[in-house]
Amino acid sequence: MPVSDLTNSAQDYLKLIWTATEWSETPITVTVLAERMRVRPSTASDSIKKLKDQGLLIHAPYGTIELTPAGSAHAVDMVRRHRLLETFLVQVLGYGWDEVHDEAEVLEHAVSDTMIERIDQRLGRPTRDPHGDPIPSADGQPHRPGAIQLCHAEPEGEVTVVRISDADPAMLRYFSDIGLTPDAKLTIQKQRPYTDTTTITLSGQQKNIDLGPTASNAVWVT
Amino acid sequence: MPVSDLTNSAQDYLKLIWTATEWSETPITVTVLAERMRVRPSTASDSIKKLKDQGLLIHAPYGTIELTPAGSAHAVDMVRRHRLLETFLVQVLGYGWDEVHDEAEVLEHAVSDTMIERIDQRLGRPTRDPHGDPIPSADGQPHRPGAIQLCHAEPEGEVTVVRISDADPAMLRYFSDIGLTPDAKLTIQKQRPYTDTTTITLSGQQKNIDLGPTASNAVWVT
DNA sequence: CTTCAATGTTAGTCTTGCCGAACTTGGGTG
DNA sequence: CACCCAAGTTCGGCAAGACTAACATTGAAG
Numbered sequence: 001m002p003v004s005d006l007t008n009s010a011q012d013y014l015k016l017i018w019t020a021t022e023w024s025e026t027p028i029t030v031t032v033l034a035e036r037m038r039v040r041p042s043t044a045s046d047s048i049k050k051l052k053d054q055g056l057l058i059h060a061p062y063g064t065i066e067l068t069p070a071g072s073a074h075a076v077d078m079v080r081r082h083r084l085l086e087t088f089l090v091q092v093l094g095y096g097w098d099e100v101h102d103e104a105e106v107l108e109h110a111v112s113d114t115m116i117e118r119i120d121q122r123l124g125r126p127t128r129d130p131h132g133d134p135i136p137s138a139d140g141q142p143h144r145p146g147a148i149q150l151c152h153a154e155p156e157g158e159v160t161v162v163r164i165s166d167a168d169p170a171m172l173r174y175f176s177d178i179g180l181t182p183d184a185k186l187t188i189q190k191q192r193p194y195t196d197t198t199t200i201t202l203s204g205q206q207k208n209i210d211l212g213p214t215a216s217n218a219v220w221v222t
Numbered sequence: 223m224p225v226s227d228l229t230n231s232a233q234d235y236l237k238l239i240w241t242a243t244e245w246s247e248t249p250i251t252v253t254v255l256a257e258r259m260r261v262r263p264s265t266a267s268d269s270i271k272k273l274k275d276q277g278l279l280i281h282a283p284y285g286t287i288e289l290t291p292a293g294s295a296h297a298v299d300m301v302r303r304h305r306l307l308e309t310f311l312v313q314v315l316g317y318g319w320d321e322v323h324d325e326a327e328v329l330e331h332a333v334s335d336t337m338i339e340r341i342d343q344r345l346g347r348p349t350r351d352p353h354g355d356p357i358p359s360a361d362g363q364p365h366r367p368g369a370i371q372l373c374h375a376e377p378e379g380e381v382t383v384v385r386i387s388d389a390d391p392a393m394l395r396y397f398s399d400i401g402l403t404p405d406a407k408l409t410i411q412k413q414r415p416y417t418d419t420t421t422i423t424l425s426g427q428q429k430n431i432d433l434g435p436t437a438s439n440a441v442w443v444t
Numbered sequence: 445c446t447t448c449a450a451t452g453t454t455a456g457t458c459t460t461g462c463c464g465a466a467c468t469t470g471g472g473t474g
Numbered sequence: 475c476a477c478c479c480a481a482g483t484t485c486g487g488c489a490a491g492a493c494t495a496a497c498a499t500t501g502a503a504g
Binding site: 089092093094095099102103106107109110111112114115118119122 | 311314315316317321324325328329331332333334336337340341344
């Protein structure tokens with residue numbers, strides 16, 4: 001595992017680029033990257049150039065952004081740290097699965113490799129974090145279950161929630177309230193193409209729930 | 223508790239100034255502060271001025287350095303974080319008491335107030351860290367046991383180790399090896415004034431141990 | 445094929461924290 | 475009592491990372 005001499009912000013960029021393509025094929029743009037980093041596009045553009053100069057990504061001006069193997073290795077290391085920390089906060093410190101993201105975001109830059117190893121050991125080498133995201137192993141292999149977004153799943157079938165994007169804490173809190181968590185089973189009642197709404201029923205519950213486009217994009221099922 | 227909008231380095235200065243006077247009366251100097259922060263005196267001097275401008279300490283040029291109540295509150299908060307984290311690393315993640323200092327040094331800036339509260343709760347609100355240093359309570363009260371340095375204790379008596387300075391990790395490892403830990407009992411055999419050596423016997427062990435000036439300064443007993 | 449709005453880039457500036465070099469202070473010694 | 479040296483300070487500079495403003499490119503719509 002690369003022991004990082006990169007700045008926190010460089011690590012964040014690499015992680016963001018990596019995770020952007022983890023569950024979808026569309027390449028990430030400078031603008032989206034800037035939004036996620038809560039930074040102006042000019043800043044993101046600068047940073048990209050610096051990362052390119054360090055050989056961590058490939059990028060021609062106005063072109064697509066792609067990680068090199070070196071950049072990818074750093075990114076996977078950060079993702080692993082983030083997800084192990086989230087799991088640790090839930091299992092050892094009693095955090096709710098909707099509360100851990102921001103804490104892990106900071107901690108992932110602060111903990112040593114030693115501490116990550118001890119956490120991994122203490123948790124019994126887990127393979128999925130509290131949102132259902134796969135935790136890459138220490139040798140850098142991600143562990144990707146086949147899954148599709150709820151908004152693309154066929155109506156009528158019963159499906160299992162595999163993964164919920166942790167991008168928006170408020171949305172996570174909502175999912176938590178209604179009982180939509182990783183491993184929950186649900187039936188898709190209806191898709192409404194023009195409003196992008198999906199109606200579902202959580203197994204064992206009576207009432208239907210309407211999910212808007214953002215929500216039904218964030219939930220991945222098999 | 224002050225929720226800190228200070229930079230990491232400002233927090234470090236305040237903590238260092240506070241701890242410098244925790245176990246001794248001699249006021250800290252710019253040079254010592256610079257050494258402990260691993261920066262040049264010019265940098266330390268700059269930083270002191272900035273902290274003065276923020277009302278966190280009192281300092282006339284070429285004069286002594288003293289914390290204001292506001293500065294002291296921030297410092298105590300950082301000390302509390304540091305010591306709770308050290309305790310957590312030992313008790314929950316199985317660290318040795320000689321390994322925790324550097325890890326806690328970084329983490330103390332990264333963990334949220336929420337996480338500190340959960341750790342405190344999880345540990346049962348401890349009052350002493352693994353080195354025997356008092357953990358200030360959440361309301362900012364330090365908790366100072368009466369103690370003196372081993373080099374100032376009277377020979378012949380049996381004393382109890384209360385606290386070992388965590389300034390030097392290598393020294394801690396040595397103490398750990400010979401079994402000199404907080405709460406250990408020992409007998410002081412001899413003081414040699416000119417070499418500043420102290421000879422002790424750990425209770426239940428046969429052999430005498432010679433401690434040099436640095437070591438016998440770092441150990442506090444009652 | 446032209447135009448133009450969205451996207452991306454460059455240039456210049458600010459802040460923080462660090463440095464080295466040069467200057468100032470002030471307490472102890474001859 | 476003057477001097478000197480260690481301790482402390484000031485100053486100019488540098489790098490990282492952020493910003494604003496201005497400029498460049500692309501590609502999609504007319």
